[in-house]
Amino acid sequence: MLEIKPIFHALCRSKVGAILLLIQIAITTAIVSNAAFIIQDRVAFLNQDTGYPEHDIFKFNVMTFGQDVDINQQIELDETMLRSLPEVIDAAMSSSIPLSGGGSASDFSLKPAPQEGLSVRTAYFFIDDHGINTYGVNLVMGRNFSEDEVLVTNNVDKRPSVTIVSQTLLNELFPKGNGLGQTIYFGETPLKVIGVVEKMMSPWLKDSRPDNLAFIPYINAKSLAQFVVRTKPDQRDAVMKEVENLMLKNYSKRVINNIKGLDELKNQYVAADKLMMRMLIVLITILVLVTALGIFGLTLFNISKRTKQIGTRRALGARKSAIIYYFLVENAMICGVGLILGCIAALLLGQLLMQHFSIAALPPSYIAGTAIMVFVMSLLAVFGPAKRAANISPSIATRTI
Incomplete structure (x- = not known):
């Protein structure tokens, strides 16, 4: 030794x-x-689990330059056409896209602005009653939007009255677990919580509250719109190749671009x-x-x-x-x-x-x-x-x- x-x-x-x-x-x-x-x-x-079937979802942009069409009506026609495809589960116009790094967020509060109260930063999507099924998220409490709750209008003074939120957001606003059916405020607008999704991530995974998200049934169609499509497993690539021709066949005076899968958007973001x-x-x-x-x-x-x-x-x-x-x-x-x-x-x-x-x-x-x-x-x-x-x-x- x-x-x-x-x-x-x-x-x-x-x-x-x-x-x-x-x-x-x-x-x-x-x-x-x-x-x-x-x-x-x-x-x-x-x-991390984002709550979405990323490999089955894609998005694309539509820029309409024709003046001989009602954009709200055309969007409904487009959505109906996309939903009728045998490879497609559902489709909807969405104001923002999750996991993309770009979207809208605001404070959702227990009291209307400008009153002070518990307030939580939350991303929000304007989307219709097909949003839940299109994004493939799991509704664990409450119900989906009904057709008459979806507000389709160009009048900015009109306001929706209901919302569907993520479980994380509801727990933060109502830690005692009694949030379903309660009213929260989007600025001055009161929104009744009618449904709760188990998990759905916002556009910003790096945000301080990445899984605070609210769906709001409000459609204000403009010349530039974003569509989200969810396909059956292994069918996404085929639909992505055909979607531009199908949309132009439905109405030709527009441009279809930025066709990307949700997983591709996430990869770009990270x-x-x-x-x-x-x-x-x-x-x-x-x-x-x-x-x-x-x-x-x-x-x-x-x-x-x-x-x-x-x-x-x-x-x-x-x-x-x-x-x-x-x-x-x-x-x-x-x-x-x-x-x-x-x-x-x-x-x-x-x-x-x-x-x-x-x-x-x-x-x-x-x-x-x-x-x-x-x-x-x-x-x-x-x-x-x-x-x-x-x-x-x-x-x-x-x-x-």
Whole structure:
């Protein structure tokens, strides 16, 4: 069994390399633990349940330039045509599109504006009674809109009277669970909550309240409109290819564009998050490799400096296992100090990220996991050079003594 004290004294005689290595280990531990947590957080964000059958839904824009048609009537004709397709489950005009990064939001309150009361930021969609089925969301309480509750008008003074909201929004406004049938206010407009959807995400997944959403039965047709179509499984691509021709056949004086699947819109919205995640993975890989190479190089350097010392010990009867053990313990001592400093630095870095970027607190498990990974990696990196040192021939090492 080797003593720690002689190894420590040997390190003190060549402390520059050891200090540089433990600093490198500390930096690697601090950065990798935080980066791994951010990656896991982004993976959970990207894979979260949105409440929609994303691969069965697509949207497209319609820009009408013809002046010889009533747009409200034309929209009804278009919706009827789309719903009649055998591959289509349902279709509707929607004022906003979920997961797209663009839409409308306002404060929904328990008291009409300008009175002060509990108020919650909420995204809202103007849509008709086909909205629930078109988006494929799950209505868990109450009922859908009836046809006579859908307000189709160009008169901005007219207001709808009912709404369907997400479960999260209802829980926030009515924490006691008695929200169904209650009245909430969209500005000054009172809306009775007639239905509750289990989960439906707003256009902004990165919003502070991404799953606060309200459907409002109000159609105010304009020259630029957005349609949402939900198809049967595996039929979306076929319908997307034909929808432009079908719409133009229904009425030709318009432009159909921006035909995109809901999953494609989501991918565009979260593209920056995916890029950041890939960059962090590359950063972690580079840091771990550089640290491993640093340990490997330092061990080789120590071996070249101590060739005669190792040969002398081998000539005096030291076993190969003792030589290997010596370098493993030496590396473990350097790594241990580096890991202690790295864990402290990881906590401090996590606090800074939490303060400036609204990232959740770094769990201790990520620090512990990173420390274990770095320690095992350091032992593996030093084992090869240590084994090489153990194989040094005593006669060669002591030839000039």
